[in-house]
Amino acid sequence: MAPPTLNKKVECIQGVRLSNSPSALSDIQVHYPLNSPHGVIGSITPHHCPTGVAVESDALPLALPALTHPHIHLDKAFVNSAQQYAHLLPQQGGFQEALSKTAEAKQQFTRADVIQRGEWLLAESVAAGVTAMRAFVEVDHTVRHVCLEAAVRLQDHWKDACEVQIVCFAQDPIYSTDHGPQNRSWMEQALKQYPQVGVIGSTPYVEATIAAAKQNIDWAVGSALEMGKHLDFHLDYNLESGKEALVWYVLDTLRERGWTSATGKRVMLGHCTRLTLFTDEEWSRMAQMIHKHDLPVSFVGLPTSDLYMAASSPEKCPHNRSRGTLQVPEMIRKHGLDAVIGVNNVGNAFTPWGSLDPLALACLGVGIYQAGTQDDARLLYECVSTRARAAIGLASSRQGVELQERMQADLLVFHQLDLTGCGTIRPRRTVAEIVWDPPAPVSRDLVIRGHLKRSELLGERGASLYACEE
Incomplete structure (x- = not known):
């Protein structure tokens, strides 16, 4: 290809x-x-x-x-379409199965395999009108640098057609479980060896304890500041009101470390479905904190994954299953927050449905957000184009x-x-x-x-x- x-x-x-x-x-x-x-x-x-x-x-x-992917997983794309993973197709659906099936699939990942599936992703994205993307590739004790090496090859090979911003991503724990220290070590080696990486990413909620999740955040913030990288967290991916929302710890850490717009680097917070349970007062307090301290924070809603994964248990409430995804237009208009929407996963256990076309996602947003006016449509188009490009640091301002x-x-x-x-x-x-x-x-x-x-x-x-x- x-x-x-x-x-x-x-x-x-x-x-x-x-x-x-x-x-x-x-x-x-x-x-x-x-x-x-x-x-x-x-x-x-x-x-x-x-x-x-x-x-x-x-x-x-x-x-x-043109269009932009502000958050997409390159290495896990189209696992469901590759014959060697046919035995790992979802049987029940759900988050834990997706984690376990994907962990098993990763044991088979090769550089050639990731390149092939990555080219499927790039070809279909460019055909839809995408000229820039933030692409996550995992680094841990299982895949080591296999996915990252493939992403670097694709970044160079496709550079004339699409600007691929690589995220060196810790999907697995880096401060808990038997493999936590190994995973962190592989991440640190990658960040030293691959200057093509533009973003550090991590997933604090996979850690075994809240204390370990906060260590994860501290490490990611400190590393990104030290190395001059953008930062991207998968954060607060749950619908449990009794669970501490880690967004407050992230914002406090950024403020304490002096991470402002003057650094020239941005911080993205993805999923954040727990925030859909916030009161108006909590939303206002969070927005005021971001504005007051000039925190260069953007949020990315990932509706296709969130609607599939972030749902209440079918066993507990089979006919009333709550769904959660960030109310992006409301965040922008009511609270002045920087927010966009992204495709996230395609063709794997985390999101077996949906296409790579960002416009299909904007269309879905009309229904999700009850955003049916012409002004709503313009805003949704921005969220997969100019706003998305600015949110990942590839443009200096959010043009309409x-x-x-x-x-x-x-x-x-x-x-x-x-x-x-x-x-x-x-x-x-x-x-x-x-x-x-x-x-x-x-x-x-x-x-x-x-x-x-x-x-x-x-x-x-x-x-x-x-x-x-x-």
């Missing part, structure tokens, strides 16, 4: 609709700073149609920012869905395409229509840092949109 060929440098995209003016047409000029192969949006100007040429605006494409001058030229162009075979096209003119019912990935062209990846199915359709340097 090979990354897509990106041999055309786009100079102008002509006659496309934009999110803030779907009834008008615009031209997007792409500029390339001196000595840089990467394009930025230089200017956006009104498109002038030739005299006497009729234009049916409903049939014209819509240009939006409007394309702007000086933005990196990572663009997704949605074509109006008949996929029914009936000679009819239902137009999608707005961001809301894209989010409410995402068009198939084959109807999307992708511009990656100014370089064009055309959908194979589109053929020459719409080719006149692009003025390219051959």
